[in-house]
Amino acid sequence: MQGNDDRDVAYSFPLPNSYLDLYDGSKIASYLNSTSIPTATILKSTAEKNEFAPVVASFSSRGPNPITNDILKPDLTAPGVDILASWTQASSPSEGDPRISPFNIISGTSMSCPHATAAAAYVRSFYPSWSPAAIKSALMTTATPMSVEANSDAEFAYGSGHLNPSMAVNPGLVYDAEELDYATNATVWDLNYPSFALSTKPGNNTTRIFHRTVTNVGSAVSTYRAVVYTRPGLMIKVQPSVLYFKSLYQKQSFVVTVTANVGKSVNMISASLVWDDGVHHVRSPVVAFVAPPTND
Incomplete structure (x- = not known):
């Protein structure tokens, strides 16, 4: 499955699937159409410590305060992804x-x-x-x-x-x-x-x-x-x-x-x-x- 939704958040689907952005999805679609015996390999993932974590999600609202500029918003951030x-x-x-x-x-x-x-x-x-x-x-x-x-x-x-x-x-x-x-x-x-x-x-x-x-x-x-x-x-x-x-x-x-x-x-x-x-x-x-x- 492919689309342009945010890549830093998971979604629930009725069937097992992999979600790709439009660019990667189009490359796979081109490959599928180029051969009668397409193959794929799923590699084992490894966990790495992200020194920059936590990161504010791409879909989170940003300041400045639209009503009163000189009151800083947001006040703080809290866990809200997945x-x-x-x-x-x-x-x-x-x-x-x-x-x-x-x-x-x-x-x-x-x-x-x-x-x-x-x-x-x-x-x-x-x-x-x-x-x-x-x-x-x-x-x-x-x-x-x-x-x-x-x-x-x-x-x-x-x-x-x-x-x-x-x-x-x-x-x-x-x-x-x-x-x-x-x-x-x-x-x-x-x-x-x-x-x-x-x-x-x-x-x-x-x-x-x-x-x-x-x-x-x-x-x-x-x-x-x-x-x-x-x-x-x-x-x-x-x-x-x-x-x-x-x-x-x-x-x-x-x-x-x-x-x-x-x-x-x-x-x-x-x-x-x-x-x-x-x-x-x-x-x-x-x-x-x-x-x-x-x-x-």
Whole structure:
């Protein structure tokens, strides 16, 4: 069987088959028509460790945020390709097949969302009083960074990184927010979000100031130092660069000033801000990019 569907996801078929893209499929079809005794050999497959894994699927949506450029989306990525999952027995897992099964191999948001939801529920089981924003922050700031080489869209593909539930239960600091925060913030840059996004025009120097507040949920007495990882074209300044905590759930505020010049050779520059106390590494992506054109 041949077609142009995504090659990084499996599909269920009513009969055993091999799926090929149109190019490889046409070559096999030509061979079949060239001989009366076609032969084929199926070789044993070997498993290899992919140093770039995990990789965001080709069919996954990408940023930037179409509604508000300066809120980075997606937030993070979770497993969602070829997931063995429960399946309704009211219909067949393969089209046109009367057989039914309680399981199926499924891909998409319908699989990634349950992973993220379960991780959020797992964090909440440790901290029942935490707000949704605090739980979201814990998931984002402890996500595993992903490879830019394997994901050319960088943070626009994976956000903060790959979900890591075991780390999320001990985030150290959280960026908390309540309903009122969304109603009263003067600018989008001051929304207490665990990521930083700056849209700009090609070749222009653009500066944005972000105000953030973190809540200590790690060690009662702790000192966090700001560590910035950046690249040419992106300057990041954090004030203060050291946060001192004397108790649990104490809050401390800081200001991040980002100056970017994007668009001469690249359309996006990725960086990160990490608050480090020697035990916890509270990581937030910082992204500057050329804003897409509008229809205005």
